[in-house]
Amino acid sequence: MWRLHQYPLCPFSRKVRFACAVKGVEVELVREYPWERRDAFAALNPAGQTPVIQNGTVTLVDSAAICDYFEETVARTPLLGAGPEERAEARRLIAWFDQKFYGEVTSLLLTERMYKRIVLRQPPDAATVRGAARNAEAHLDYLDFLLDRRRWVAGPAFGLADIAAAAQISVADYLGGIEWDGHEPARIWYSALKSRPAFRPMLGERMEGLPPPAHYDKLDF
Amino acid sequence: MWRLHQYPLCPFSRKVRFACAVKGVEVELVREYPWERRDAFAALNPAGQTPVIQNGTVTLVDSAAICDYFEETVARTPLLGAGPEERAEARRLIAWFDQKFYGEVTSLLLTERMYKRIVLRQPPDAATVRGAARNAEAHLDYLDFLLDRRRWVAGPAFGLADIAAAAQISVADYLGGIEWDGHEPARIWYSALKSRPAFRPMLGERMEGLPPPAHYDKLDF
Numbered sequence: 001m002w003r004l005h006q007y008p009l010c011p012f013s014r015k016v017r018f019a020c021a022v023k024g025v026e027v028e029l030v031r032e033y034p035w036e037r038r039d040a041f042a043a044l045n046p047a048g049q050t051p052v053i054q055n056g057t058v059t060l061v062d063s064a065a066i067c068d069y070f071e072e073t074v075a076r077t078p079l080l081g082a083g084p085e086e087r088a089e090a091r092r093l094i095a096w097f098d099q100k101f102y103g104e105v106t107s108l109l110l111t112e113r114m115y116k117r118i119v120l121r122q123p124p125d126a127a128t129v130r131g132a133a134r135n136a137e138a139h140l141d142y143l144d145f146l147l148d149r150r151r152w153v154a155g156p157a158f159g160l161a162d163i164a165a166a167a168q169i170s171v172a173d174y175l176g177g178i179e180w181d182g183h184e185p186a187r188i189w190y191s192a193l194k195s196r197p198a199f200r201p202m203l204g205e206r207m208e209g210l211p212p213p214a215h216y217d218k219l220d221f
Numbered sequence: 222m223w224r225l226h227q228y229p230l231c232p233f234s235r236k237v238r239f240a241c242a243v244k245g246v247e248v249e250l251v252r253e254y255p256w257e258r259r260d261a262f263a264a265l266n267p268a269g270q271t272p273v274i275q276n277g278t279v280t281l282v283d284s285a286a287i288c289d290y291f292e293e294t295v296a297r298t299p300l301l302g303a304g305p306e307e308r309a310e311a312r313r314l315i316a317w318f319d320q321k322f323y324g325e326v327t328s329l330l331l332t333e334r335m336y337k338r339i340v341l342r343q344p345p346d347a348a349t350v351r352g353a354a355r356n357a358e359a360h361l362d363y364l365d366f367l368l369d370r371r372r373w374v375a376g377p378a379f380g381l382a383d384i385a386a387a388a389q390i391s392v393a394d395y396l397g398g399i400e401w402d403g404h405e406p407a408r409i410w411y412s413a414l415k416s417r418p419a420f421r422p423m424l425g426e427r428m429e430g431l432p433p434p435a436h437y438d439k440l441d442f
Contacts, residue, residue, distance in 0.1 A: 046363065047321055058306060064285070065312035072305045084293045085279060091286035099320070100268055142267065 005032040005052040008205045009114055011106050012063035013051040015167035019067045021198035023074045035119055079159040090154040093161035101139050101168045108132040109175040132177055140183045147185035166193045174212040194219050226253040226273040229426045230335055232327050233284035234272040236388035240288045242419035244295045256340055300380040311375040314382035322360050322389045329353040330396040353398055361404045368406035387414045395433040415440050
């Protein structure tokens, strides 16, 4: 059994959990708050970040490395497209959500609305939160643009780009950073993901002392 | 012939150039300064970042997606290790240099010493530059640690992790952010890379109005 070191609002852990569930890889969850900088965790991952996944002597670090590992070792449900160009398009969009959406939206909300509240006991900076919401709006516009032209984020098939996008968006949504009005293509896509048995468990999880908005885990939102 | 949209100090373009040269993929360079936000470039890559590589109707975006594409389509010189665990270790370290080193060192130096000078006509912020230099020192310590235990960054064979590391370090070195004293394992490794025909052309390239330190392109440094 694989053991995944994660915490409820880590978007990269959500990406790994979602991918593992789709692939049928059973995962036991181990709670780890990276900001506590535990020595035992730093020994597993010198970068000090979740997710880390372990099985016996195998320790895998970094969500992209972990997802590629399971894509290579588990034949069930290929998640990266049929040919090299389809895979490059999927990887472009995985990088888009892992890096651009994370940097412009999720990481700002995690700092302002989770880390400051739970760890620093400080109020969020309103201007930063507003900036993150504006950035989220632009990202949802781009998602609408993609989904007007294709069935899923990277092409005709569901895959890792959808998983990467849903991981970031679900954390931003939990933290009140997503305004769904006016984004029908993105809303329909996200509604389909919310109803997937592989994704639902994450929507039921809560970060202590930090409740999500009422619409967060509803299929009709 | 592939056309690579890049500029001399883009670390992710250096990664693609180095990988292509090792793979024997011929590349024509097209100068692109992403901060000019040209519409024609935004149409190629809505993220607005270099590198972008094109060949006929195929357009590839994001250095990881581009390197994976050539790894999949060009059999010569495999760059990602023999088995899934070796590949996961390579990908962990590629992510380390692409994201952690870039965020903590290269991006700070590019902003302070290149963008402010060339675009904003402002002096660099000394505290930020000192912080980047301290971070670089910690990263070189980690590189020494790895190279004390293995021949190359990710294991016994040269590969994409070495290329990703050299791409970031060479840009930081150009911008005066690397102090080599006291880092013999890293220096020996970098010296071996500097003498490779696939890497040398980048060391001869200059950003206009921004000369590198005297040691930058010397094999003996």
